[in-house]
Amino acid sequence: MARDATNRADLRPAGIRRAEFIALVASLMALNALAIDVVLPAYPEIASAFSLDSDADAGQVLVTYILGFGLGQLLFGPITDRFGRRGPLMAGVAIYIAAALLSPLMPSFALLLGLRFLQGIGAAATRVIAVAIVRDTMKGRAMASLMSLVMMVFMVVPILAPMAGEGILRLTSWQGIFYAMAVLCAVVAVWFSLRLPETLPAERRRPLTMRSTIEAVRLIARTRVALFYGLATGFIYSALFAFLTLAQPLFVGVYGYEDSFTFAFAGVAALMGATSLANSRLVTRLGARRLSHTALTGFLLVASALGILSLGGNPPFWVFFGAVCLVMPLFGLIGANMNAIAMEPVGEVAGSASAILGFLQSVLAGLLGAGVAALFGGEVWVFAAGLAAASLLSLLTVGLAERGRLFRAPASAA
Structure with a gap:
C-alpha cells in the first residue's frame, strides 16, 4: 500500500470497500448463528421422522452442534495462525456444507447427531477466522466500530432464524432446512x-x-484485559442465551401471546440491530470502554428492577415487555465493544486468541444460560434474576480487568 500501514487503524486489503468487507465478515458469523436456530421449528418433524419419544429429544441436534462448535474453535485457532485465513476457512466451510447435505440422508438419529457435530466443527472456522480477520485489519476504535456491525448480525440472526426455518417448513420438509444451510454457506x-x-x-x-x-x-492468561474481558463477555452472553431459550415459554406460556410472539420477537431483534448500528458510530467518539461499561450498568439496573417488580407474582405484560425492550438492545453496546477490547492486546496470536476466547465464552454462556433455563418454572423473577446475575458477574469481571477504573479509556488508547 502506498501509505505506511503501521499507524493506521483501518488496514483493509485494497480493492474491497468497507461496506462489502463488513457484509462479508458478518455473513461468515451469520452462518454459525443460522445453523443454531433455523432448525428449532423442525423439532417435531425430526422427532417424528426418527420415532423419538418427544419433540424435546430432537433438541440434541442443537447440543451436539454446539459441542462441535466449541471444540472446533480450539482446533481452527492454531491452524489459522499457521496457514493463514483463506485455506482453513475453505476447509471449515467444506465440512459445514458436506455435513448439511448429508444430514437429511441419514437413516438413524445417531448418525444425524454425528453430522451435526461435524457441522459445528466446520462452523467454528467461520467464527474464529471472521474475528481474526477483523483483528488483522483493524485497530482500536475502528475495530470496535466494525465489530459492532458484525455482532449486530450475530445477535439478530438467532432471533430471526426460527422464522426462516418456519418459512422453509411451509414450502418443504425438515430436510429442506439443511439443504438451505448448505446453499447459503456455498454462496458465502x-x-x-x-x-x-x-x-x-x-x-x-x-x-x-x-x-x-x-x-x-499463556499470553491470554497473562494479559489481564484479554482474559477478564473474555470472561466478562461470556457472562453477559449467558443472559442472551437465557433469553433465546426462554422467550417462547415467557411470551406464549406465561402471557399467552402466541399469535403475536413472532412480531414481538422481531421487534426486539430490530431494537438490538438499531443499537449495534448506533454503536458503530458512537464508539469512534466515546470509546468502547465508556459505552460498554455504561450499558452493562444499565443492563444490571433494568434487570434488577424487573426482578423486584416480579417478586410478588408475574408483572403485567407491558411491564415485562417494556423491560425486555430496554435491556436486550443494550447488547448492541456491549458485545462488540468488549470483544474488541479483549482482542486488541493479543493481535500477534489473533487466530488462537479468537479461538480460546470464543471457546471460553461459548462454554460460559451455554452453561449459565442453560442453568437459568433449567430453574425457570413460569416465574418471571427467575428470568430477571438470571439476567441481573449475568450482568453483575460481567461488570465485576470488567472491574478486575480495569483495576476498578471504569468508564474511561486507558492512557495509551487516548
Whole structure:
C-alpha cells in the first residue's frame, strides 16, 4: 500500500470497500448463528421422522452442534495462525456444507447427531477466522466500530432464524432446512474466495506446535484485559442465551401471546440491530470502554428492577415487555465493544486468541444460560434474576480487568 500501514487503524486489503468487507465478515458469523436456530421449528418433524419419544429429544441436534462448535474453535485457532485465513476457512466451510447435505440422508438419529457435530466443527472456522480477520485489519476504535456491525448480525440472526426455518417448513420438509444451510454457506464461500485476499502475511504466521499453542494460552492468561474481558463477555452472553431459550415459554406460556410472539420477537431483534448500528458510530467518539461499561450498568439496573417488580407474582405484560425492550438492545453496546477490547492486546496470536476466547465464552454462556433455563418454572423473577446475575458477574469481571477504573479509556488508547 502506498501509505505506511503501521499507524493506521483501518488496514483493509485494497480493492474491497468497507461496506462489502463488513457484509462479508458478518455473513461468515451469520452462518454459525443460522445453523443454531433455523432448525428449532423442525423439532417435531425430526422427532417424528426418527420415532423419538418427544419433540424435546430432537433438541440434541442443537447440543451436539454446539459441542462441535466449541471444540472446533480450539482446533481452527492454531491452524489459522499457521496457514493463514483463506485455506482453513475453505476447509471449515467444506465440512459445514458436506455435513448439511448429508444430514437429511441419514437413516438413524445417531448418525444425524454425528453430522451435526461435524457441522459445528466446520462452523467454528467461520467464527474464529471472521474475528481474526477483523483483528488483522483493524485497530482500536475502528475495530470496535466494525465489530459492532458484525455482532449486530450475530445477535439478530438467532432471533430471526426460527422464522426462516418456519418459512422453509411451509414450502418443504425438515430436510429442506439443511439443504438451505448448505446453499447459503456455498454462496458465502464463493463470495469470500473471490473478494477477500489473505489477511495474515507469511512473516506473521506462527508454527503449528503444541508449544506455540501453549504460548498463546499463556499470553491470554497473562494479559489481564484479554482474559477478564473474555470472561466478562461470556457472562453477559449467558443472559442472551437465557433469553433465546426462554422467550417462547415467557411470551406464549406465561402471557399467552402466541399469535403475536413472532412480531414481538422481531421487534426486539430490530431494537438490538438499531443499537449495534448506533454503536458503530458512537464508539469512534466515546470509546468502547465508556459505552460498554455504561450499558452493562444499565443492563444490571433494568434487570434488577424487573426482578423486584416480579417478586410478588408475574408483572403485567407491558411491564415485562417494556423491560425486555430496554435491556436486550443494550447488547448492541456491549458485545462488540468488549470483544474488541479483549482482542486488541493479543493481535500477534489473533487466530488462537479468537479461538480460546470464543471457546471460553461459548462454554460460559451455554452453561449459565442453560442453568437459568433449567430453574425457570413460569416465574418471571427467575428470568430477571438470571439476567441481573449475568450482568453483575460481567461488570465485576470488567472491574478486575480495569483495576476498578471504569468508564474511561486507558492512557495509551487516548
